[in-house]
Amino acid sequence: MHDLSQGVYMSKQQILLCNYTMSKKVELLTVTKNRRINDEYVIIHAASQDKLPSIYPGQFVDIKVENGPNTFLRRPISIHEVNESKNEIILLIQEVGEGSRLIAKLSEGDSIDMIYPLGNSFTIPAKGSKALLVGGGVGVAPMLILGRILKDNGVEPFFLLGARNNKILMELDNYEKIAEVAVTTEDGSQGIKGFVTDHPLMNEDLNQMNIVYTCGPDPMMRAVAAKAKNKDIKCEVSLENLMACGIGACLCCVVDTKEGHKCTCTEGPVFDIKDLKEW
Amino acid sequence: MHDLSQGVYMSKQQILLCNYTMSKKVELLTVTKNRRINDEYVIIHAASQDKLPSIYPGQFVDIKVENGPNTFLRRPISIHEVNESKNEIILLIQEVGEGSRLIAKLSEGDSIDMIYPLGNSFTIPAKGSKALLVGGGVGVAPMLILGRILKDNGVEPFFLLGARNNKILMELDNYEKIAEVAVTTEDGSQGIKGFVTDHPLMNEDLNQMNIVYTCGPDPMMRAVAAKAKNKDIKCEVSLENLMACGIGACLCCVVDTKEGHKCTCTEGPVFDIKDLKEW
């Protein structure tokens, strides 16, 4: 359990500081489990030989895909959860191209080459706050660990998960163990029909929230951010910019902030929308 | 059974003619068996859905290795044997680099993408002739099918197989079913100690032979060719030039013959040493 909650928001500076002193490593982990949850998604458990370093919600790993003729660069993947007792990192993988398909094919006993843990973290509000966690598609990945850590730190989380249809919706058990889960599907096959922003949680009920976190497709995050901004509620987004190095060395992954270009891989992937330009 | 023997040597022209009219195809075959025979070699059976075309001894297939980041081009591999009733092509693979290692990893049910059958063929001498088949290392591959077809055509074959040591020597059963097998190993761990050219079959006994066939490392083939030439015995070598297309389109695989550059992939891989320059 991470005690991130000092009763106040951690400032970006504090978080960067803590990342700066946290050390990253490159390691061959061992796949201990690969479970397909539907046509598009698998959940992979990868165990480290060593004790896991501290991992903060919103952080990611960068995976070298073996034997891919067209996967020259590493693939960044959010940390979905960790199992500290087994030293396992748990990943939610959506198959979209060659790299993610090859990762999704890994089976028990296979090695998986990762650089981790990377990136900053979502901020944890004061105890007693209410937090809305909005995930769309594979963007739900960092929400699970975030929800757990919020709860551990005395914050009340609410999940709002969107999907195209119930066939590719996540299994909800793990989320339900932590908090209430609301669902929207574009075809109405489960939960409320429409986008996440059509849900009461993003409308009437939004006022109750002290903070909104979101990760998912860009248009979704922008729509969520617009609603939060409108109600003047703090909102953090997790961006999925293209990355080459993942460790702040190449400056490829920049996002336009009010203080100029910042690296999504080290100064993000989590940003407060008030710091972003054109959000 | 191929009736290649017209009682006389087939001329190069006849062979080219027969290849020219033979059609090649590109096909996904299915691996039906992969048996490791020692640290370096595996034998792979690959079945076609269709009836196999006529395949001549000395011909090869050209394999597209899947998922190899460094195996852009196809890999040429000799046809070791065919099982006509099962429509299987049998290959002997030596693991030397990424491509051959990936081929050696294929298991039952996997697909294997081949262009075949490629190249010309060893010539079959008159019935009653004696033929010496000298294979070194993976160069034994085409000797098995050649031995069988020679025997089927009334020629008496003798195998002479060389290896560095008995650990990487082939299993001899299949050869022994066809003819007498003599062995040399460089460390003397089996058969006569030394190179194939140190064996009596390449010395005193060579005079009995009407033809010598050889395939293996370049220095070995040159040494064999020199001995045969010295005794004025017809000698055919199977060359392993680097290939890009395998079908006569790129002109990368040329060998210097007395009539100029010829393509190893279509006008070879089998050449009579008397046609080659500097042999």
Next chain:
Amino acid sequence: MVNLAVDLNGLSLKNPVMTASGTFGFGEEYEDFINIDDLGGIVVKGTTLHHREGNPYPRMAETPSGMLNAVGLQNKGVDYFISDIYPRIKHYNTGIFVNVSGSAIEDYVATAEKINELDNIPGIELNISCPNVKEGGMAFGVHCPSAVAVTEAVRKVYKKHLMVKLSPNVTDVTEIAKAVEGAGADSLSLINTLLGMAINAEKRKPSLSTITGGLSGPCVKPVALRMVWQVYNAVKVPIVGMGGIMNANDAIEFMLAGARAIQIGTANFIDPQVTIKVIDGIKDYMHRHDINDVNDLVGGLITE
């Protein structure tokens, strides 16, 4: 029904997919795998005035996502082409181009003049960019005056479609492109191979007998696309794009960058049926994107 036909400055191809010189033999080598008549065009082997043995073996090296070759224009000369090969291939119902190479302007001219007489050859591709022979080709293609001189000289004797093939081994490809256009080219094809080299570290030797050779395959695609885009923005004549095209997606990228037709080279070695798959894939893309005429793709890159 979508329209796949493209017009190269008056010469019509049934579709934009051609094969690249030196990688497709004379077409015959691929008859077992595809129907040659399905192609938009084929460019046959580099042909010179006289017989050439080409460079010594080894002529090939595999490289990351590509290959080097140093074939060096091995061919039996234009007369042999006319007497022995042309009769065998002239029935192909596709645009047959002869890739004309040479080491002196007079050679180019003499070769082009002979090919001009062949009824079923609607065009030549003037190879002023072969990096694999000392005297031949590339030296012409990397400087404007020589590129202009050879193009003008051939233009005088060659009456049909004159495509000029540009070298990527230059500081500014648009300069050469504009000069060659001015000298009378009907179309421009690019890119020829990039000059490269490979070494066998264990043997401490070059992998090619000629030390350097021509690089092709997907590794060169980014450079090729960039040059097609630059040339498209600099000239009016149609462009035939190539360099690392492996699938329909790649072909479409070249067309969006400005190519009216494309050529497939090295990919034929990997998959001898790739050309047909590319044609089918272009059709599929057009259906998905509601495009009825393949010409609408040409230069269709959205750059705001």
Next chain:
Amino acid sequence: MVNLAVDLNGLSLKNPVMTASGTFGFGEEYEDFINIDDLGGIVVKGTTLHHREGNPYPRMAETPSGMLNAVGLQNKGVDYFISDIYPRIKHYNTGIFVNVSGSAIEDYVATAEKINELDNIPGIELNISCPNVKEGGMAFGVHCPSAVAVTEAVRKVYKKHLMVKLSPNVTDVTEIAKAVEGAGADSLSLINTLLGMAINAEKRKPSLSTITGGLSGPCVKPVALRMVWQVYNAVKVPIVGMGGIMNANDAIEFMLAGARAIQIGTANFIDPQVTIKVIDGIKDYMHRHDINDVNDLVGGLITE
């Protein structure tokens, strides 16, 4: 014990393995993975006189065996480097080079002058070859007169090791190399990135905000090796080779082709420990080949 130390025209490096500018941050980014002091040298990010925000996102595209980048020299300017970064990295016990870029000769000169004052920076790498900014860099590096002008001007004010980084986007790299050598360069590094382009066919858009960008990674290795070999045969100053080096074997190929030291760029992204593995692999090769001094590899290609 084998000798790994190399001498770059008077400047000694403990081994020939350096990191390439723009791919290794300021070294600090890799401290978690390797001991920076184990390296022969590091070349820090491209530094300009004034702060630069660089190009808009997207700045990166993956390509076959490589990548395109269009970072566009994002950096906080030389004064920030001196006040904020230099104090943090000056303790590294490795050859620290600053990669100096600019859009006008005066900018290069002013930047170099400032860096000349830093005790623990033994050299600069003059970047006259960055393809990613309109005004900056590459324009200087592709023509002899401008390459000479900027080198001479910097040479006047810069008293330590002056390495000049060459562009591969030229017709004849030896011409520029000789000109720059004549203008006072102490060493030459090559290659910078090849100008390339990538397109997203589905979106019909360029993959980079700048349309074109710089190609790096194994795909460029054959071109880089060829240029190192050509330049090695044309100049006397030491050469620092780079372009697609992924492992010790690649590094040795560059040394055999004539590089006295090498730089590793894009490979750091794939494996942040690659530099150390390359150093170990070179030692291993030397043992296997009975070579006691790494300098014996330089230009050791056997070409008969």
